[in-house]
Amino acid sequence: MGTVNGAQALLASLLNHDVDVCFANPGTSEMHFVAALDRVPAMRGVLGLFEGVATGAADGYARMADKPAAVLLHLGPGLGNGLANLHNARRAHVPMVVVVGDHATHHKKYDAPLESDIDAVAGTVSGWVRRTQRVADVGVDAAAAIEASRNGEIATLILPADVSWSEGGDPAEPGPVSSDPQVDTDAVRAAAKALRSGDPTVILIGGDATRASGLSAAVRIAERTGARVLCETFPTRLERGAGVPAVDRLAYFAEAAEAQLAGTQHLILAGARSPVSFFAYPGKRSDLVPDGCAPLTLAGHRGAAEALELLADELAPDTTAALAPAARPELPTGPLTAVSVAAAVGAMLPEGTVIVDESNTAGVMLAASTAGAPAHDVLTLTGGAIGYGMPAAIGAAIAAPDRPILSLQADGSAMYTVSALWTQARENLNVTTVILNNGAYDILRIELQRVGAENADTPGPRALDLLDLGRPAIDFVKIAEGMGVPARRVTTAEDLTAALAEAFAETGPHLIEAVIPSIVG
Amino acid sequence: MGTVNGAQALLASLLNHDVDVCFANPGTSEMHFVAALDRVPAMRGVLGLFEGVATGAADGYARMADKPAAVLLHLGPGLGNGLANLHNARRAHVPMVVVVGDHATHHKKYDAPLESDIDAVAGTVSGWVRRTQRVADVGVDAAAAIEASRNGEIATLILPADVSWSEGGDPAEPGPVSSDPQVDTDAVRAAAKALRSGDPTVILIGGDATRASGLSAAVRIAERTGARVLCETFPTRLERGAGVPAVDRLAYFAEAAEAQLAGTQHLILAGARSPVSFFAYPGKRSDLVPDGCAPLTLAGHRGAAEALELLADELAPDTTAALAPAARPELPTGPLTAVSVAAAVGAMLPEGTVIVDESNTAGVMLAASTAGAPAHDVLTLTGGAIGYGMPAAIGAAIAAPDRPILSLQADGSAMYTVSALWTQARENLNVTTVILNNGAYDILRIELQRVGAENADTPGPRALDLLDLGRPAIDFVKIAEGMGVPARRVTTAEDLTAALAEAFAETGPHLIEAVIPSIVG
Structure with missing residues (x-):
């Protein structure tokens, strides 16, 4: 590509190492990276409206693609917004290459309003952190980041704006893929x-x-x-x-x-x-x-x-592993509960589905009712930082475009990264989101009881009020439609199975708001 | 209050120092703090559905109340989610007391899934950080945090769950308020x-x-x-x-x-x-x-x-400062533009309004058209981390319940912390949000041009696509209604002035989606 700037060298280096998707929420210091996308068309840029969507998507992508995606974040606040899902990704041991744009090297000393300690924050979630100081090093540093990430780590490359815009980039050639660890x-x-x-x-x-x-x-x-x-x-x-x-x-x-x-x-x-x-x-x-x-x-x-x-x-040289027999629950009927939702999922699950499970308390019956459903994958909340599911569904869908993605999402957790729906619409991803809406942080009502019992404190009304999501009730149908995702609300098992059938049959994203009672009551 | 646990001692200490609002997004490790709210009813707990809402609200509160609010966050990921608005608050030099719940002291060594380096992340935004290790120290540490915050800093108190739940807390008595710095x-x-x-x-x-x-x-x-x-x-x-x-x-x-x-x-x-x-x-x-x-x-x-x-x-002992004369723009008519939106705001602004300004490019004419409007305050994006405005409006409204709050919000920035609308509805706050919807990250289109010109690169279609918010169009009316905030969309200046008049006249939150053209084109 002739003489290239740092941003172009970075993109070329990523592509040379088979990293061809970048989940991005850029700002001014990343504009050269964005501009370079037109020079490197094989890199797919996927926009998130919030950095936690980008990092969660990269996690879901890596789990299904078994290779890293790149993430593009804007300065320290952008990294902060992405941190919770980087925490989950760290706990999942997935490979990921995070590029954090920073102020130009000569600009940092002025402590401009967006200046912050990116290195310190990145260090808390990354197995590998490097700040590229010279444009000539971009390719080498990118290759090192990718290599580090393949050990199942987050590799964070901090890229000052002037390194990005300067000419003299040297894209890394394809390097050896790291070998698996030796068996002990x-x-x-x-x-x-x-x-x-x-x-x-x-x-x-x-x-x-x-x-x-x-x-x-x-x-x-x-x-x-x-x-x-x-x-x-x-x-x-x-x-x-x-x-x-x-x-x-x-x-x-x-x-x-x-x-x-x-x-x-x-x-x-x-x-x-x-x-x-x-x-x-x-x-x-x-x-x-x-x-x-x-x-x-x-x-x-x-x-x-x-x-x-x-x-x-x-x-066990001669033993063959028993395989789970095919078995689906009967189609449930009547009012929706956590039990009938799980049965509906078990009854309707298409072969090859990727379930992204952030159903929390509402998903308590899910494992049992899907045990004999057609073979599927389940991605879980590895680090406990809620707001993972809807972003991860984006990445799973991009990594596995021919598979249905079922995003089972608790209502409280959904609101942390709800703009993921917009990216699902923009990319026309085959994601069916089921919001399990019980109108409360139910897990915390359970935890409050567990904790309260020890204290001989009965949870009082003010404590319970702080865990109540029903005032006002959240209308996920409107929120989804507001972001371009077709949606419907269901309150019976029959309507849920019908809605699932419809969503699985059509391309593009759908959202089903399943209204269920709290399991705490 | 007799024997108290650490959580109760913390709440009592905060109240004793006139900190009586807590913006919270708690988790299991903060359940004792939540349970204690029923013992300390003078503390107002305000729930946010995302930590960035809580930290931004505390910032807006401090700017209007001239005293700190408390913020309650859950572990490292909760702090991460709140980090961008803590960055803005740091740059605003507002007082804030951030309580980050952590695992019990004896639990940390197990590196449980939610374990992370809270201290390192907190250090990047806090002028003061302390980890309370013994319940007897809770009161002293809380008083020190409040004192530190009054210097215009974020004071972060990391509170292990066992310190919270153990008996033996000693609430801090009211202490001296820090004095103003000496004039040099x-x-x-x-x-x-x-x-x-x-x-x-x-x-x-x-x-x-x-x-x-x-x-x-x-x-x-x-x-x-x-x-x-x-x-x-x-x-x-x-x-x-x-x-x-x-x-x-x-x-x-x-x-x-x-x-x-x-x-x-x-x-x-x-x-x-x-x-x-x-x-x-x-x-x-x-x-x-x-x-x-x-x-x-x-x-x-x-x-x-x-x-x-x-x-x-x-x-200038005998000089009297000239005061801005009263002058409002004429009521604008015709299609909405950044200019007519600003004129409508200038024409309609009630006396004593607090404008929370995250209008970015769309607000370019705002200062001129409100210069002679009735006296008002403007809170701005001090740290450049977008997603500040809608949360800050919550805090401003709670600190100044008798004043109208006008939240002028760019569309792209709105999506970072959009769940702030739910808290506005839950607390029935007098916040009028105007979303300036131009369907793009317009500021980045400008920055891309500035940057691109230097590089002799005309921004290409793939770069521009990554800054486009119009595919699909975001329907903020539906999103607001989904969170319990009455909303309408306006496309003419006449409709905007009518909508503003209606919103200012009614109590509780309202959202107006003002559809305007991009200023970049």
Whole structure:
């Protein structure tokens, strides 16, 4: 492309490394990057109206594409707006290349109104941070960022405006793809010993072990040895449904998780972290590993499937993993509840659907009612920062354009990044959003009760009012239509199944507002 | 109140120091704080559906109440979501007490999914950060936070959940209010000398000098000495209109600001920073101080009005500041444009209105057309992080319940924190929002042209597409109605003036979507 400026070199470097989608919410300091899009037409720029939409979309994209997208953010405040979904992405161990435009190098000392400490904020979510100081380094730095991201990390490249606009960029040539981590054979041996002991053993899977190959290996081992398999509470991407080996997930509430793990003597961690309570509660344990059980790390988030396969070949060479049988709930009827919503989803789910699950309390019955639905993927809220689902659905749809995306979204969480709907409309993505509208932060009403009981405080009306979303009621149909997404409200199971059928049959985004009662009451 | 837990001690400490509003978006780790609201009913809890709404509201509140509000945020992601408006608040030098709930002290080592480096993120926007480690310290720490905030800083108190829930809190008794900074008499003398020199002199005002007393003093000095008075580009709170001494603001675009300052030999900074370009541009200066002119700092953001009064008493003891005469534009007619919108606002503005101005490019004519409108205040985008206006309007309305709030909001910026409308409805606030909908990030189309010209790159269609908000068109009437705010769309000046009259006459929030052409075309 002849002489290029820094922005053009960056775009070319990204493309040379197969990064060809950029989720963007640019500002003045990124205008050269934006201008360069016309020079590098193979890069798809996807606009978000808020930075959390861009970062969440890049996360959903990476989970389905198994490669990084780029994200373009504007200075420190833009990074701040994107931070919550970067937190989720960090916990998901997805690859992502975040480009944060900054003031020109010579401008920083003036402490202009938008000056802030980008490096400090970026450091809290990034496995790799670099500030490019010279245009000649743009290509090298971009290649290093991409390489770092492929370890399942957020790589943040801070790009001063003058580095972007200066001539003398040198695009990085395609480089080697990083290799998978080596399997730790000592760990495999130790796990095999535990599994052969006959003691009660749990294999807790996560990371890359929650797809078909890892699931199959884990289930084969379990069938042969009597161990149990559990999946981490919030997997990055879980394959499940008819024809896929089935695993239960570790429960969210610590009491339930402790019950699942009770009596375990060997806990083998295959891509998962040692289980801990999501939050602390007065007088309750944080560490959920049973007394007398020492966790054994078989593999980190990458290479877990491979380690399990080695282990399965050793322990269960002739065992075939049982696959979940096809089974759908009957079509539900009557008033909508969390139960009938889940049944409707189970009954209607198309083959190959990607479920982006931010249904929170309203999704409590979802796993059971979709266990035998046609094979599908589930993306979950890995970092607990709400406002993830609707943006992630954008990225999943762009990475997997031939698959239906079902975005199951709690009402409270939906409002953090609701402008994601506009991008879904703009890009005409096949996303069906179901808003589970119970008019409250129901999870917090539960947590308030749990916490309040310890304090012998009955939650008072002013506390409960602060968790109430019903005054005024949020009309998601109008909000969706306001952003160009066709929408309807349903209050019966029959109407929900009809609405799902219609949404799955048509291209482009749809929103269904499912009005359900609170499970707290 | 007998024995109290940490959360109760914190609330009592805040109240004892006259902090009686808390803008909140809580999570599980803040449930004890929420539960304590029923024990401390004098604290008003205001729910935001997104943390940026809460932090922006606290900023708007502080600007009108001249005292801090508290903000309650959930862990690192909650702080991240609130960061952009904390950035604006930092640049506004407003007092604010931010309480960030964290995991229990004993839980942090487990690196639970929501664990993150709160301290690092908080440090980028806070003048004061403390992590309370023992319940006995809650009262002392809260008092220190409030004291720090009164210097015009964000004070962030990180409150672990167990500190919140443990008994043994000790509420801080009311403490002394911090005193104003001493006037620097050397600086007053130096400024007086410059002003007496007869050389071309500009007094650039900001901080607390943009209210009646500071304006009056600055204008008296100018009238007596021939100096000119300019107001910083983005004042925290500017009093203006009929009966108030009038000052021009320094222009946003550096070229225009340089023209305003050309020939200045003495630049006296009274509460304002030395002027710099908002962004850097290739081949253009960042520092806007003319060559040969050394800025002279009379006062920082606090004490600037007092310093100007001393100076005025010395230089212009018998001079009375001229006051802006009452003058309104004629009622505009015909199609809406940025010009006729501004005229409609000038023609209709009620006495005592607080204008929250995030109109960006669409507001270019606003200052001229409201210069003689009844006295009003203007709150501006001090830090340049968009998504400020609609949240700030909440806080302004709560601080000044008897004044009309006019929230002038550009369409692109509106979408960052649009859920502020829901809180406006929930609290039945007298906020009239006018969305200036030109269907584009117009400011970025201008910036792209400025930048593109330097590069001899004509902006291409893909770049322009990334700045286009018209595909699909955003229907702000539906979005507002979806959040419980009555709304209408207007396309003529006549309809806009009618809609403004109606909105100002009724209590509660209203939204008017004013469809205007882009000024870029």
